[in-house]
Amino acid sequence: MNNWIQLSEKEKVELINRVSIATGLPNAAIEKDWWVTMSLRALFSCECANHIVFKGGTSLSKGWNLIERFSEDIDIAIDRAFFGFEGELKKKQINNLRRASCSYIKDKLKDELDYKLQETGIEDYSVFIKETQDTTKDPLIIEVLFNSIFTPGSYIREKVLIEIGTRSLIEPSETIQLRSILADNYPESAFADSYFDIPTVIPQRTFLEKAFLLHEEFQKPAENIRVNRMSRHLYDLEKLMDTDYAKDALNSPDLYDVIVNHRKMLTSMKEVDYSTHTPDKINFVPPASIIDIWEKDYETMKSNMIYGDSIPFDKLIERIRELNERFRNIKQ
Incomplete structure (x- = not known):
């Protein structure tokens, strides 16, 4: 069970506001970072966990601490070998790869991610993929929508976008540890989430x-x-x-x-x-x-x-x- 979700809304607001003052980040960003962290943790406990890597701008800030920019969404590369495609690919093979990835994300990974989030006791969210007639769409985006405890703003969205593509490089990458900004600021608290390992593209x-x-x-x-x-x-x-x-x-x-x-x-x-x-x-x-x-x-x-x-x-x-x-x- 995730201890953060056991807190009252008032307690959450007070804690997030303190972290907002300490970090200079908007309170909505602190809240969303928690959802980003939980989404990453859930994703990297799915069946494909050993075949995916964390990449993009969010990996630079959340993973490597190299930039001071709140990065609100998640970029993931999934190894094409997971779908049985290796070596140099011709155009038809690339289309088949895209089709296999699209089908897997829509028909299996979305539901598995939802289940992994539910396993931790997290509520008040929904997981969906925008409907598309394109069966070869790559990358595909899974959206995790949550109910913010703050007044919604125009810039920080109440959803985590998880963009997953199978045509990206997997290597070079290294395994690093990460946790939420809340846990970074309250590491000894009962609600602090623990570090977890995540393969991440090198800077x-x-x-x-x-x-x-x-x-x-x-x-x-x-x-x-x-x-x-x-x-x-x-x-x-x-x-x-x-x-x-x-x-x-x-x-x-x-x-x-x-x-x-x-x-x-x-x-x-x-x-x-x-x-x-x-x-x-x-x-x-x-x-x-x-x-x-x-x-x-x-x-x-x-x-x-x-x-x-x-x-x-x-x-x-x-x-x-x-x-x-x-x-x-x-x-x-």
Whole structure:
């Protein structure tokens, strides 16, 4: 039984408000982090637990403590070998893989996740997948909707989105331990959840993938470039760029090439020219046409999601330009 759920709503509100003051995070973010943690714990106790890894921005903050940004959703990669697909895949095999993954997530994993959450005594939530006629949709998103004890805001949503894809790389990863922000602040309390192990993508890979993601995004026509919550990738890159993880990534040509080739073969987009991912051509600096709207997105994120120090947007762009030059200086 999860001891946190035994507390009264008044007790929960008081404790969360204290942690909010201590961390600088909104109270709704503290609450949602608990749901993110419980969802991760449940997911990594499912049948596929030995075949999935935690990745993306939330792994950087919650797993590696490298960024001071509340990351509210979960990115998961599931090993294609779990579905019997290994080695290089042709187009038809990739479609079959996507179909197998989509079917498994919709028909089995969603219900198993729900059962694992119920096992801990957690209530007042629902688990569902948005209806889609696409039987090869990958990644697929499981939504865990919960009833917040706070007045809902416009930015932090009352649901945990668990994006699960089978075309992502599984390695390189390492097993780390994590728990909720509440437990971090009240480790000796009866309601504190314990640490649990979770295989997590290494920061070097996430760093490179974020640079490639932006490079690909900025190849689109200006009107098709995404805006909402996208400035987080700039923030993450700037926070990582002076770490040993980033330095190691920029001195790992094999990892660089593996990621680019994987994106080209398994997650390619028709509007992207993958020959431009090379260090001498890569460009993840936002184009002038979207600078203003990305700045607005960044300011919104700063006020809602960043609980540590952050720099002005113009300084952020300067730093991203500097980082782009570091990529350009990679020896091939």
